Amino acid sequence: MHNFSPGPGILPAPVIAQIRADLPEFGATGTSILEISHRTPPFEAVIDEAERNLRSLLEIPTSHRVLFLQGGASLQFAMVPYNFLRRSADYVVAGTWGKKAWEDARRSPPVDGAVGARVAWSGADEGWSRMPSDSDLSLDPDADYLHFTSNETIEGVQTAHVPATGAVPLVCDASSDFLSRPVDLARYGLYYAGAQKNAGAAGVTVAIVSDAMLERARKNGLAMLSYPTQVAGKSMHNTPPCFAVYVVMLVTRWLRDAVGGLAAMADRNSLKAARLYAAIDGSGGFYRGCARPHHRSLMNATFRLPTPELEAAFFNESETLGFVGLRGHRAFGGVRASLYNALPLSSVDALIEFMAEFARTRG
Numbered sequence: 065m066h067n068f069s070p071g072p073g074i075l076p077a078p079v080i081a082q083i084r085a086d087l088p089e090f091g092a093t094g095t096s097i098l099e100i101s102h103r104t105p106p107f108e109a110v111i112d113e114a115e116r117n118l119r120s121l122l123e124i125p126t127s128h129r130v131l132f133l134q135g136g137a138s139l140q141f142a143m144v145p146y147n148f149l150r151r152s153a154d155y156v157v158a159g160t161w162g163k164k165a166w167e168d169a170r171r172s173p174p175v176d177g178a179v180g181a182r183v184a185w186s187g188a189d190e191g192w193s194r195m196p197s198d199s200d201l202s203l204d205p206d207a208d209y210l211h212f213t214s215n216e217t218i219e220g221v222q223t224a225h226v227p228a229t230g231a232v233p234l235v236c237d238a239s240s241d242f243l244s245r246p247v248d249l250a251r252y253g254l255y256y257a258g259a260q261k262n263a264g265a266a267g268v269t270v271a272i273v274s275d276a277m278l279e280r281a282r283k284n285g286l287a288m289l290s291y292p293t294q295v296a297g298k299s300m301h302n303t304p305p306c307f308a309v310y311v312v313m314l315v316t317r318w319l320r321d322a323v324g325g326l327a328a329m330a331d332r333n334s335l336k337a338a339r340l341y342a343a344i345d346g347s348g349g350f351y352r353g354c355a356r357p358h359h360r361s362l363m364n365a366t367f368r369l370p371t372p373e374l375e376a377a378f379f380n381e382s383e384t385l386g387f388v389g390l391r392g393h394r395a396f397g398g399v400r401a402s403l404y405n406a407l408p409l410s411s412v413d414a415l416i417e418f419m420a421e422f423a424r425t426r427g
């Protein structure tokens with residue numbers, strides 16, 4: 065199988081092998097990893113290593129806390145305004161996920177009854193084909209934060225650039241390019257990602273929050289929605305998603321030991337994406353990329369064929385040959401090849417070969 069699934073996505077084969085080994089008995093515990101209490105030394109070692117691995121891979125500054133939360137990235141859409149929106153917040157809406165984040169913020173009344181959630185830029189008029197540059201953004205210098213999505217998973221646009229917001233804190237949904245490349249986390253007030261694409265299994269969301277941001281958070285908020293409460297409880301205010309945290313530990317261990325860190329991972333990812341986009345661009349117009357070239361996602365390559373009938377045939381034929389997950393999101397259509405960290409270059413090469421043959425026989 066060649067797994068191009070958009071998420072939950074492909075996991076590294078050695079991680080699957082380790083899960084298989086740990087499932088009947090985890091270490092010398094005599095029990096499965098699924099059966100141990102979170103308040104025991106074996107699980108504390110798991111969550112500690114997951115955090116340590118993330119800290120070393122991402123070079124997380126000591127000024128930032130690492131949280132393992134539940135509710136998916138979607139709950140962050142609610143927690144962010146709940147904790148930080150007082151007067152106004154700016155949202156970059158470059159695709160479906162940025163829009164959903166903004167919609168939830170719009171539903172959260174600002175505490176002082178002032179501006180609320182604003183759209184600093186929207187990509188709707190340009191068919192979600194690019195990310196904004198700084199000069200596109202209409203920013204409120206007094207905003208409580210600016211929220212953006214570093215990689216729009218459905219439309220396949222990714223930013224290579226961190227918005228310049230001056231003193232306004234940056235909040236980033238990095239769900240679909242988390243751990244795919246190095247990031248300067250010192251620039252972020254909050255950086256979060258659902259684990260199920262590049263970091264592990266569904267069920268846990270990693271949130272990295274600065275102490276300065278925590279100072280601004282709502283005090284005495286509802287416990288499960290409160291970043292300060294989650295920090296105080298060391299991600300164990302309630303039972304954490306133990307198994308999902310354990311998978312994050314394994315994936316980050318793989319990234320560190322087998323891949324050699326995020327710069328090496330970024331090189332692999334660039335190579336995979338460059339090969340696929342070259343095949344799209346070299347197809348004489350049979351395949352057409354959806355995003356503008358400088359805004360193309362290295363994680364989710366979106367493209368179209370000349371007709372819906374050809375796209376249907378493309379999916380049917382590719383599926384019989386073992387390609388999984390290539391159907392574009394139902395709201396966007398077309399083909400989407402998700403090239404997450406664990407996808408080997410050989411799968412990309414196999415897809416390119418299939419695409420060339422399909423274009424030759426049908427073009």
Ligand SMILES: Cc1ncc(COP(=O)(O)O)c(C=O)c1O
Pocket residue numbers: 071135136137138139161213215216217218237238239240258
């Ligand atoms: C960029 C982005 N943000 C948010 C989400 C929503 O994540 P979840 O399903 O974990 O709530 C997704 C899911 O695909 C995503 O790709």
